[in-house]
Amino acid sequence: MDMEKLVALCRRRGFIFQSSEIYGGINGFWDYGPLGVELKKNIKDAWWNDMVRNPPPGPDGQEISMVGVDCSIIMNPKVWEASGHVGGFADLMVDCRACKAHLRADQITALMYVKNVAGVDEPPAYFTAIGDADEVRKQKAKKIKKLESAGFLYRDAVTLQIPMENEHYARIECPSCEQIGTLTRPRRFNLMLESHAGAVLDDASKVYLRPETAQGIFANYRNVLDSTRLKLPFGIAQVGKAFRNEINPRNYIFRSREFEQMEIEFFCHPSESMKWYEFWRDVRKAWYTKLGIKSDNLRPREQGKEELAHYSIGTTDIEYMFPFAAEPQELEGVAHRGCYDLQQHERHSGKDLHYFDEEAWETALKSGQVQNTKEAKQDERYRFLPHVIEPSAGADRFLLATLCEAYAEEEVKGETRTVMRFHPRLAPIKAAVFPLVNKEGMPEIAQRLYRELKSNWNVQYDDKGAVGRRYRRQDEAGTPYCITIDGQTLQDQTVTIRDRDTLQQERIAMSQVAEEIRKRL
C-alpha cells in the first residue's frame, strides 16, 4: 500500500488535514476533518464501551470493575517530578560537533586503554562504539591490537552518561566519525511542552502539558477509591490528549507532538499481578483483531530486559506493520509497572496510598489467624501498595492503522475502485440513501428514509450525478451500506441495500431498513 495515496485520500475526503495549513502548516500537529472526527470518535467510543462500560470477563471468568476519569491536561508540576518526567524525562544526549551525529549517551560505551611508564600513566586512549563493551572490542579490534602491541593495557569501560573529567572527555572519539574530542558533553532534552499558568512569566508559574494521561489516574487513585466503594482489583480508565516535544515528528500522524491516549491503570494485589498482566495483554490484542486489524499485521512483542524501564517487571508492545516502516511499530504498550507509580506519588505527596484489604483482614481475624492489633494490620498481606498493569494505547496510532488496513484498490469492470474497508462499527458514515433518479417521487421517499435513519446513525443523502458515481464516493468514505430507492420501490415499498465489500445488492422492505442496518453493524 502506498502511503502517499492514503494521505491524499484522507485529505481529499476530509479525514485528516495538516494543522494550520493555510499558514504553511506546523510540524507534528494534525487536524481531523468531518470524516476523521467521526472515525476517531467511533474508535474512542468502541474502546470506552469495550473496556470501561462492558469489559470482558476476567481471567477467572469474574466481572471486572472499571471506572473512568477525565483529568486536566495541566497538573501541579510536582506530579511530573514524582513521575520522573521532569529531569529524568529525557535521555542524556551527546552531539558530535564534526559529523553532527546525535547520540544517546547511555548507549555509547568507551573503553579506556592506558600505558603505564615507570608508575606514571600516559594520557589514555579511548575507543567507542554504540553498544556494549564487547561491541566496541569487535568494532575496534584492529586498532586495539595495534595499541596493545604499543604497550597499552585495558583499564576500564564506561558509558558516556557517567561524568568524566575534562582531560579524559577530550580524548573520547565520536563513535560515528571517529574524530577525537568532538563530542559535546551529555545534555538533557526536555521532551515535555511547557506553558505558564498565571499572569507572570517566571519559573514559579511554569507548568507542563501532560506527556501521558496515566499520571492523572495515579494522582486521583485515592479519590476514586474513597468515592466509589471499589475493591481491588479494579481499573481506572482515561481517554485524552497528551503532548510530547518530539524531536523529529515523522510518518504522517504516527508520531505527533499532540496526540490522544486511551489508557487503563489496572490495580491489583501484587500476588495476582502476573495473571492480570497476561490477561490484559491478550485482551488488548484481541480487541484490535476484533475491529478489523488482520492478525498477521499485528505483532505482540515482549520487550527485552534491556528495553524495560527500570521499574517494569514486563512490557508487551502490541505492534502493527505499517506500510511506511520496515519494522512493526508500537500501537500500544501493556506494561507491568509494579507499584512504582503509587510509591513515587506516596513519597512526593506524603499521602498514604496503601490499600487495606478489609475482606482479607476480617477473614483472618475471624479464623483467629491474627490478633486485632495495629501492628498486625500493617502486615503486607492486608495493607500494601497495589501493583499496576497499564495498557496504554494511542488513539491516533490505531486510527492510522485502521486507515492503512482499510485502504484497498481493486478492478471493477476495467475501472479502479478505491474503497476503505472499515469495520462497520468504526465507519464514519454507516449508510447512504440515494434516489435512483430525481423524479417520480423517488427523492421524497429517499428523504423520508434518510431522516428516519439519521436519528440513529451518521447517514448521508446523495442525489448528485449518476448512481454509480455515488456508490464510488461512498466507497472512498468507507460507508458499509448504500440504500437506493428505485422504480420498484414505488410499486412494492422495497429498496436495495448494497454492500460495500461484495458490491452485492439485496432487496428488502423499506420498513426493515433500520432493523437490517442495526443487525449488520
Add this chain to the structure above:
RNA sequence: GCGGGUGUAGCUCAAUGGUAGAGCACCUGCCUUCCAAGCAGGCUACGAGGGUUCGAUUCCCUUCACCCGCUCCA
C-alpha cells in the same frame, strides 16, 4: 538535529524574466432506471518573506512545510 530532494488549481502535470494552460475532480443546468456515461456553462493555483530587476512563478537569499536516508522515539 544532520544530509539529500520537492513545493504551480482539490488531484496529476505543463509553460514562461513581461503575472499561467490541460486532464480529472468539484459546482450549476440539461440528460440520466444501479456501479466514476454524455452535453453546455462555471469556480479554483505559482508555500511564505526578502533581494536583484523597469518587471520575478521563473534568478539569489532566508524561512516554512512535506518526502527519502541517518539519528531519535523517555
